[in-house]
Amino acid sequence: MQLLRSIGFFHGNILLFCVTTGAGIFVSPKGVLKYSSLNIAVSLSIWAACAVLTIISALSLAELGTTFPRSGAPYYFLKRSLGSSVAFLSLWIKFFIYPLGIATQSLIISTYIIQPFYTRCPAPELPKKCLALAILWSLGLLNTRGVLTVAWFQTISVLMKITILCFISLTGIVLLGTGKKENVAKFENSFDAELPGASQIAEALLQGLFAYSGTSILINIAGEIKNPGENIPKALITVLPMVAVVYILVNISYLAVLTPQEIISADAVAVTWMDKVRLPFIFGSIAISLFLILTPMIHSPKVEYIYGFIFIFSGLLGYRLHVHLNQRSVCFDKITCYLQLLFNVSPPEDQDEGISTGKKHLEEIFL
Template structure:
């Protein structure tokens, strides 16, 4: 039996929007990226801190530019829908292709980070075994998947609770660093003296360091991805970005100063869990507390990422580029099948990996998409200047975002070309081949419709009522099969 009047609800206001944005931004990055930023800054402390400040500015420019997408098309999966509207179905499918792998990769990486932080204190003299780390990561991952099936408002309340733990941990690390520098111990202050006299990195290294630092700000598009569930998105999305991102930037710089006040650059780049190593130096007996607190804070980040990814799959299904079952909702108005698919893909990716390389390649794909968004924004402004735009970003921000994307993508390839970059671009643009196959194989199959019906019964989901004509036709066809 199909449930009528199903659709995503606009239940996220300004307060919960700020909570979601803060949670997803301050996730695994601040505990992982300092290692990569310092490495590619040639262990230059002054350059490293400058990179973090530059990342804050670049993130704010990019986020405010993307905000126009979510306010002009206030629906879930707005970036995907925007690309289809502005640059066509093939480019929209390319973004879907990239994120279909990138989202599970990020979720799997963060799950492994959490398990490492929880288990490592029990193995103080050696690295933690891989098997228990993987098992714990899988348990956490599936628990968060179940939480997401309870609806966006449940996720928002969960984030409200977890954000208190996150703020406590970050403030403790930041204030401790300030106190240590204020006391003026010679070994703490000496690292910052004459720091600009150290070796300076080249242009390609700066680009690599920026990619590492920008990873810590990844997730700023969460509100654009769930724009269809935000109250008054034209006002709340820009206000949340302006409120939260500068605050996060200040916290990030202070946390990095604290790391550098306690640890040497060599200790930071050799540490798998920087914050745990930092606590081991400050209060060794409380190492397990910081591990648990950091793990809890990263859990909230994964939860938001699953939420964001499921809305992308939901919209792609409505637009006919994923099976219809991905856009069906359960009794909590949540796309259960899309969430399950993301969790399964992430589970397959929970394997031992080099986090620095993962950050680099996911960052490359992210900025390819950011560049496409800005090109589409300019094209749509030219083609449809009278389209209602509750929030309109200034053109210097748009061109600045395009310049940032080109610098981060091209500089490492020109100055230090590696075969890995070729592989990365082959993967990205193989999505165009996937699109051609999708177009040719997009034939209606009675067998496939029956599978969809069985999955609909298994997950107890129903098609939403806000589908376009193509989806409505498909819904009618499914109802006929049931009857």
């Protein structure tokens, strides 16, 4: 029995990009900035250093995948070079580390899914854990269908991630390009801020490297990659520099919108960033609505559209008469009170005023 080599260069790139750009980019900026003593220049330098270290480490591991093109190449290499006891110890560590990492990323994903529903407070723990468990079960069932099925799923996931990360990056570039003082001021004289110590830099590097975790995925599945001697190095050289550029642009965008204090105090940095930005979505929604409304009217005008305009302007006429000119009608007041009593709706903001006003209207209606 032998595993099929069904993953080519394209799916290898997709798989590497998807696994590398996990949930880390949405949580690591907080830790990197914290251990960089809130120094923006140092934090961006840490991200660049993490990119260089990741590429060096990945290319070193790629030699294992090309020399021993089989699944679990690191274990095979350790067993042949240092003995079975060292290889077993490596598996023993990964046996606990990998599930912990997957569980952490699942919790991060569930936090980002749930947090928008709790804009003014942290999301409760129980829904986050239940959703994270559901994500784990779904991924487990998906992996039973084979690596090629997972690769197609990763393709869809990569498109979603690229869309989100490119949107964040381009928004930051636009905000900095406009030259607004509050956006650019954070980057001026950034090297004059407090510098972190050696231990803090080490902690910041560990936080940044967490966002790059997963680069060994192609080496671990080398036995299922077509022509691994060529495709593994090409995929690493193609994908990792692109991921590094995206990560740095995303962090610049975070810093262009949020203050360092807001970043380190946020449970979900991207959600907080989105709360401070919302406008591109508004303009996009308006543009789509105008397109859907005006395009049929211009290309295929119909008499029904005139009726629609008459209906809309009749509402404006009623507003002008009854609200703006304060020409109130007793009939409409009675209808409103009847409907409020029937459906128990529209409570007033001022309860005391509402009770007195409601009693007055009820007396007018029934007396």
